[in-house]
Amino acid sequence: MNRIQFVYSMLKNRSDTILQSLLKELNFATCFYQILILSLSNMCDSVDEKWSLELSSSPKRLAIYKSLIFLGDIARYRITYQSDIQKDWTESWNWYQKAFELFPYCGKPHGQLAILSTYQSSDIDAVYYNCLSLGNLDSGSLPRVNLNNVIQKILTTEKNTEIEYSKFQIFLNNSLSLFGHLFSPNVNGMETLVEFELKLCESILSVSLDECLDTVTKLVISYIILVDDLGNSFENTTQTQKRQSIRNLQVIALAYLYSLVQQCITSVLDSVPDGQFQLDAVSIEKLLPISIFCSWQSFNVDIIQHYLSYGTLLKPKEFETRLHEWAKSITALANLISSFADMDEDITYTAQDRQLIALNAFDPLFKSLKLVGLPKHLVTLTDETIIHYGRILSLAKRLADNEKINFVVLNNGLFSVRDNHAKRKDLQRLMKAMASERLKDEIITLETQLGGFQHLDVIVYVLDTDCMIFRLNTVKSWLMSRKCVLVIPLDVIQSLDRLKKGTEKINTQARDAIRYLEDRFKFPSPYLIGQKPEETKEVWNPDGSYAGQYIPRNYQSILGCLLYFQKISNEREAGGFAFVTDNQELCDITKELNIDTIDVYNWNPPKSRKFRD
Numbered sequence: 372m373n374r375i376q377f378v379y380s381m382l383k384n385r386s387d388t389i390l391q392s393l394l395k396e397l398n399f400a401t402c403f404y405q406i407l408i409l410s411l412s413n414m415c416d417s418v419d420e421k422w423s424l425e426l427s428s429s430p431k432r433l434a435i436y437k438s439l440i441f442l443g444d445i446a447r448y449r450i451t452y453q454s455d456i457q458k459d460w461t462e463s464w465n466w467y468q469k470a471f472e473l474f475p476y477c478g479k480p481h482g483q484l485a486i487l488s489t490y491q492s493s494d495i496d497a498v499y500y501n502c503l504s505l506g507n508l509d510s511g512s513l514p515r516v517n518l519n520n521v522i523q524k525i526l527t528t529e530k531n532t533e534i535e536y537s538k539f540q541i542f543l544n545n546s547l548s549l550f551g552h553l554f555s556p557n558v559n560g561m562e563t564l565v566e567f568e569l570k571l572c573e574s575i576l577s578v579s580l581d582e583c584l585d586t587v588t589k590l591v592i593s594y595i596i597l598v599d600d601l602g603n604s605f606e607n608t609t610q611t612q613k614r615q616s617i618r619n620l621q622v623i624a625l626a627y628l629y630s631l632v633q634q635c636i637t638s639v640l641d642s643v644p645d646g647q648f649q650l651d652a653v654s655i656e657k658l659l660p661i662s663i664f665c666s667w668q669s670f671n672v673d674i675i676q677h678y679l680s681y682g683t684l685l686k687p688k689e690f691e692t693r694l695h696e697w698a699k700s701i702t703a704l705a706n707l708i709s710s711f712a713d714m715d716e717d718i719t720y721t722a723q724d725r726q727l728i729a730l731n732a733f734d735p736l737f738k739s740l741k742l743v744g745l746p747k748h749l750v751t752l753t754d755e756t757i758i759h760y761g762r763i764l765s766l767a768k769r770l771a772d773n774e775k776i777n778f779v780v781l782n783n784g785l786f787s788v789r790d791n792h793a794k795r796k797d798l799q800r801l802m803k804a805m806a807s808e809r810l811k812d813e814i815i816t817l818e819t820q821l822g823g824f825q826h827l828d829v830i831v832y833v834l835d836t837d838c839m840i841f842r843l844n845t846v847k848s849w850l851m852s853r854k855c856v857l858v859i860p861l862d863v864i865q866s867l868d869r870l871k872k873g874t875e876k877i878n879t880q881a882r883d884a885i886r887y888l889e890d891r892f893k894f895p896s897p898y899l900i901g902q903k904p905e906e907t908k909e910v911w912n913p914d915g916s917y918a919g920q921y922i923p924r925n926y927q928s929i930l931g932c933l934l935y936f937q938k939i940s941n942e943r944e945a946g947g948f949a950f951v952t953d954n955q956e957l958c959d960i961t962k963e964l965n966i967d968t969i970d971v972y973n974w975n976p977p978k979s980r981k982f983r984d
Contacts, residue, residue: 390452393448393452394449397445397448397449400441400445401442401445401446404438404441404442404445405442407434407438408435408438408439411431411434411435411438412435432473432474433474435473436470436473436474436477439466439467439469439470439473440466440467440470440479440480440483442466443463443464443466443467443470443480443483444463444483446460446462446463446466447460447463447483447486447487450462450463451490458490460487460490460491463483463487464484464487467480467481467483467484467487468480468484472725475725475728475729476507476508476509476729477507477509477729478503478504478505478506478507478509478510478511478514479504481500481501481503481504481507482500482501482504482513482514482517484496484500485497485499485500485501485504485517485518485521488500489521494521494525494544494547495543495547495586495589495590496589497521498518498521498522498525498547498550498589498593499589499592499593501514501517501518501521502518502592502593502596502597503592503596503726503730504517504518505518505596505600506596506599506600506730506731506732507729507730507731508729508730508731508734509729510731518554519554519555522550522551522554522555523551523555525547525548525551526548526551526552526555538574538577538578538579539578539579539580539582539583541574542571542574542575542578543583543586543590545567545571545574546571546590546627548567549564549567549568549571549623549627550593550594550597552564552567553597553601553620553623553624554597554600556616556620560923561616561619561685561923561925562685562923562924562925564620564623565623565685565686568623568626568627569686569689571627572626572627572630572631572693575630575631575634576634578634580634580635580638581638581657584656584657584659584660585656587631587635587660588656588659588660588663590631590660591628591631591632591660591663591664592663592726592727594624594627594628594631595628595663595664595667595732596730596732597624598621598624598625598628598674598732599730599731599732601617601620601621601624602621602674603731604617605617605618605621609841609876609877610837610953611835611836611837611840611841611866611870611877612835612836612837612953612954612957614877615681615684615866618677618680618681619681619684619685619925621674621677621678621681622677622678622681622682622685622690623685625674625678626678626682626689626690626693628664629693629694629696629697630693630697631660632660632661632664632697632700633696633697633700635657635660635661636661636700636701636703636704637700638657639657639658639661639704640700640703640704640707642657643707655723655755655756655759658756658759658760658763659723659759661704661759661763662723662758662759662762662763663723663727665701665762665763665765665766666727666733666736666762666766667732667733667736668766669736669762669765669766669769670735670736670739671735672769672770672773672776673775675694675776676775676776678690678694679691679694680869682694684924684925685924685925695778695788698770698778698779698788699788701763701766701767701770701779701786702767702779702786702787702788704763705763705764705766705767705768705786706785706786708760708763708764709764709784709785709786721755721758721759722755724737767779767781767786768781771786777789827856827897827898827946828943828945828946829853829854829855829856829898829946830854830855830856830946830947830948830949831855831856831858831936831940831946831947831948831949832849832855832856832857832858832949832950832951832969832974833858833860833932833933833936833948833949833950833951834846834857834858834859834860834863834951835860835863835929835950835951835952835953835954835957835971836862836863836866836867836870837952837953837954837971838951838952838971838974839859839863839867839881839884839888840867840870840877840880840881840884841880841971842971842972842974843880843883843884843887844976845974845975845976846887847887848976848977849976849977850891850896850898850899852976852977853898854977855898856897856898856899856900857898857899857900858900858901858902858932858936859888859899859900859901859902860902860928860929860932860933861901861902861903861904861928861932862928862929862932863929864888864901867881867884867885868885871885888901900936902932902935902936906932906935906936907928907931907932907934907935908931908934908935908938909931910931910934911927915927917930917964918963918964920960920963920964922960926957926960929957930960930961930964933950933961933964933966934964934966936948937966947967948966948967949966949967949968949969950966950967950968950969951968951969951970951971951974952968952969952970952971953970953971953972
């Protein structure tokens with residue numbers, strides 16, 4: 372390949388002599404690798420019959436796999452420098468596809484297919500294949516860079532205003548834009564993303580998905596990989612604010628998926644006349660995006676809890692309704708399926724499983740199927756349809772069996788969704804007041820002394836969640852020194868309450884922080900103050916601004932606390948006031964509001980009574 376790449380690099384002037392030299396080298400290389408593959412294939416057992424992780428990692432198979440990649444590259448070089456206006460990438464495409472089928476546990480073939488997609492100006496394919504490469508079990512850092520490059524191109528390229536796009540094309544363009552903003556969240560603020568997603572999903576209702584089912588399937592898979600990738604990012608960081616932002620991004624991506632899949636289900640239900648349901652009444656193309664999403668959701672039911680918990684911080688009513696409507700559509704389809712036959716989730720593979728087989732997001736599914744090899748010839752069309760129906764029904768059963776979710780019910784063989792509207796409203800109110808009520812008994816005597824710090828000649832610190840989680844010993848040192856007043860906002864208590872559930876280190880730290888506060892509030896002190904619900908400065912304009920500064924919804928609670936206690940602190944003759952946080956976005960806002968801030972990790976304990984964090 373070195374000789375080819377050398378000649379290829381000399382083609383800037385595109386002279387006929389050099390071009391002919393390149394074509395000669397390419398033809399020679401093509402023959403070489405084809406002969407090599409033929410020779411190696413004769414030395415392998417059942418190359419065409421099945422593959423698995425163990426078989427594919429053998430040296431001979433890996434050599435065949437790399438040769439297929441090289442043949443795809445050679446074909447791509449050849450087409451790149453042909454003079455035809457319409458370039459045909461089929462040969463290169465086929466070589467890469469064969470490489471993937473031989474060895475799916477590497478993202479390289481999909482990365483190369485993504486390159487071909489950019490040549491064909493297919494944004495959805497470029498995003499889709501880069502996602503498959505990124506989501507592969509053996510993914511490196513390059514797929515993320517390539518996907519980000521594609522996304523930046525999509526977000527910065529202006530659409531031709533002279534072209535009249537179809538409703539579906541407009542929907543697709545907006546779906547890719549939303550994907551880009553979620554993958555690169557520094558582009559827009561969280562509230563802007565929420566509003567963009569809400570408008571996008573409203574437009575789904577006016578779009579016919581039946582004409583572009585292949586594209587819909589690619590969108591579903593791409594967004595599932597995005598949600599899974601965000602989950603990996605969540606696990607790889609310990610900063611509370613970053614983790615919350617990642618969860619918020621997951622909520623937005625999930626909300627989009629619920630709307631898209633619900634519309635697919637609606638299309639299926641509308642295509643089946645009442646009382647005339649048959650196995651082959653619905654095409655596999657229509658079932659595929661639903662089945663793929665259900666297969667993934669079945670092994671990620673717990674993510675619905677995150678969706679409900681963090682969705683309340685973004686758009687409680689809209690996101691809750693979205694989930695409720697999706698669940699109603701799933702149960703309606705599950706009832707239709709179960710009315711025809713009593714079937715369980717099938718353990719057989721389908722042809723569509725090939726594209727999912729090595730994706731991290733679907734790894735639990737294939738582990739449950741005990742994959743050791745995937746036959747080249749799988750099942751009949753009718754059997755494949757049954758498998759898809761079985762996977763849809765399986766999700767409905769898992770939702771009904773999950774006591775934590777507890778909004779899908781299986782009664783007398785029929786699935787239904789609980790009317791949780793009033794229950795959810797009560798839950799929201801409970802979550803809002805949960806922290807203060809939980810500590811009410813301990814701090815009831817302290818509440819009469821909350822104004823007592825005004826006579827103290829010490830600085831007042833308002834703490835954020837990271838202080839309580841990562842600098843708890845520093846908090847203890849300051850309290851024991853009696854050299855400051857610490858204010859614990861309700862927003863921090865609520866965050867700790869959300870974080871306390873789980874087995875990760877951060878969950879343990881959140882529980883430690885809550886226990887410490889409960890113990891301290893048993894002994895009232897003017898040096899430790901818990902914010903009461905009425906202790907806030909509600910000064911937001913209808914558009915969410917204050918003093919000319921726009922205040923995002925998720926920051927209004929803690930900023931109301933800051934402004935309230937800053938006013939009380941400023942009425943003293945001495946002391947000082949500061950907010951301790953590592954949230955840069957929040958720091959930028961507080962700076963505009965003339966609130967002093969200190970970074971969490973620069974907030975050092977007093978020299979006396981110092982603990983080690």
